[in-house]
Amino acid sequence: MTGLEIWLLAIGLAMDCFAVSIASGIILKRTQWRPMLVMALAFGLFQALMPFIGWMFAKTFSHLIESVDHWIAFAILAFLGGRMILESFKDEDCRQTFNPASPKVVFTMAIATSIDALAIGISFALLGINNYTEILSPILIIGFVSFVMSLIGLYFGIKCGCGCARKLKAELWGGIILVAIGLKILIEHLFLQ
Numbered sequence: 739m740t741g742l743e744i745w746l747l748a749i750g751l752a753m754d755c756f757a758v759s760i761a762s763g764i765i766l767k768r769t770q771w772r773p774m775l776v777m778a779l780a781f782g783l784f785q786a787l788m789p790f791i792g793w794m795f796a797k798t799f800s801h802l803i804e805s806v807d808h809w810i811a812f813a814i815l816a817f818l819g820g821r822m823i824l825e826s827f828k829d830e831d832c833r834q835t836f837n838p839a840s841p842k843v844v845f846t847m848a849i850a851t852s853i854d855a856l857a858i859g860i861s862f863a864l865l866g867i868n869n870y871t872e873i874l875s876p877i878l879i880i881g882f883v884s885f886v887m888s889l890i891g892l893y894f895g896i897k898c899g900c901g902c903a904r905k906l907k908a909e910l911w912g913g914i915i916l917v918a919i920g921l922k923i924l925i926e927h928l929f930l931q
Contacts, residue, residue: 744876748883751858754851754919755781755884756891761915762838762847763895765822773839778888780844784852786881792859793873807853808927814850815920818843822913847916854923855880 762777837843858880867873 744879745883747858747876748880749887751785751852751855751880752884752887754854754923755785756887757915757919758847758851759888759891760895760898761911761913763892764898764911765838766892766896769893769896770839774889774892777839777844777847777892778885780848781851781888782881782885784848785855785884786877788852788855789859789862789880790873790877792856793862793867794859796860796863807857808924811850811853812920812924814846814853815916815923818846818850819913819916819918819920822916823910824913826910826913850920852884 759777759781763774766773838847862873862876867876
């Protein structure tokens with residue numbers, strides 16, 4: 739792969755992180771740098787780790803991973819999105835607010851948005867990337883781009899969602915976005931490959 743192809747691949751992989759970050763930023767409502775950095779780091783780290791893991795185990799497990807990766811991503815995103823949608827319909831007094839910055843949610847979203855990167859790691863092995871020095875550059879670029887796009891998405895979501903989040907039921911729309919991303923992953927793998 740050329741350098742340009744790797745950067746374009748990294749941008750494509752980061753789109754799910756970007757969309758989830760926008761939805762999370764709408765819910766956060768104000769700039770909080772620590773949770774924003776933690777979320778962006780988690781997204782970047784998992785986007786970098788998953789291709790490495792996929793690359794390492796490609797020869798042994800590729801047939802198992804390829805057959806279920808889209809279902810795993812869909813299930814995780816649909817669960818999180820469904821939970822957000824349900825929370826949006828509860829009365830303000832009795833609802834537990836969905837916190838996209840909680841460690842459990844960040845971890846789950848980071849895994850869900852990086853499942854595609856696992857498949858990319860498998861394809862790296864199939865393309866003939868054979869040693870650690872060859873895989874290092876692509877995974878660092880993928881992680882960096884995902885980190886930056888996650889920060890941008892969070893900031894954008896906070897700034898655009900701040901004034902109208904209550905009126906527009908930010909949790910509802912955030913949940914719809916997560917479910918839509920899950921459906922996109924599922925449809926791409928089932929019908930467009």
